[in-house]
Amino acid sequence: MTPRLDMIGIIVSDMAASLAFYRRLGLDIPAEADSQPHVEAVLPGGLRVGWDTEEVIRSFDPSWTRPAGDGRVGLAFLCDSPAAVDSLYAELTGDGHSGHLKPWDAFWGQRYAVVLDPDGSGVSLFAPADPGSPADLAAPAA
Template identity: 75%
Template sequence: MNAPRLDVIALVVSDMAASLAFYRRLGLDVPAEADAQPHVEAALPGGLRIAWDTEDVIRSFDPGWTRPEGGDRIGLAFRCEGPREVDAVYEALTSAGYRGHLQPWDAFWGQRYAVVLDPDGCGVSLFAPSEA
C-alpha cells in the first residue's frame, strides 16, 4: 500500500469574499466569481491545492462542528523574495486594514519574519532568508 500524499490544504472561513480578497493580495490566483461560492479551490506551485469552505459547508456534513476559539485554525507561511519584501508585504497588508500580529523582525533562526492575521484570525507568516 502506498502512503497517502498531501494534496489539499483546506481552510474553514466565515466570510468567503473577505478571505479570498486577503489571499489574492498574497498572490493566489482566485477568480472574482469565486467570492460567492461555498467551496473554492486554487492550484499552488508544485501540484498542491488550497481550498476554502464556508462554515456552513462544514456544518452540512459535520453538524457538531463549532468554530475554534483561542487559537489559529491553520498556519500558512508565504516565502517572500527577500527581507525588504517581507517588510513591504506586511506594510501593504496592514495598510489595507488587515491586522498585524508580529511586525517584521530578524528572527534568530536566520529569517526576516512577520505575521499578519487573515480575516478569520489565522496567522499568516511572511518570511525570507536574512541577508548575510
C-alpha cells in the same frame, strides 16, 4: 497507495474577504469564486488550497463549532527579500488586516512577520536575511 498531502483546507466566515486576502499573497483565484461556498486553488507542484464556508462544514458536520483561541495551522509565504516582507506587512495591515508580529530579524536567519487573515489565522511572511542561506528553505509555523 501511500497517502499524500493533496490539499490544505481553510474554513472561513466570509469567503470574499478571505479570498481577497489570499489574492494579495499571490494566489490565483478568479473573482467569480467570491460567491461560492467551496473554492480551490492549485499551487505550483499540484498541492491545492481549499476554502469552505462555515455553512458548508456544518452541512456535513452539524456539531462543528468555530474554534476558540489561536489557530493550530499556519501558512507561510516566502517573499523575495527582507524589504518585501516589510512592504507586504505594511500593505496588508494598511488594508485593515491585523498584524500579529511586526517584521523583525529572527534568530533563525530570516526577516519574519505574521499577519492575521480575516478569520484570525496566522500567516507568516518571511525571507532569508542572507539569500542563499539555509533559512530560505522554511519558516516556522505561525
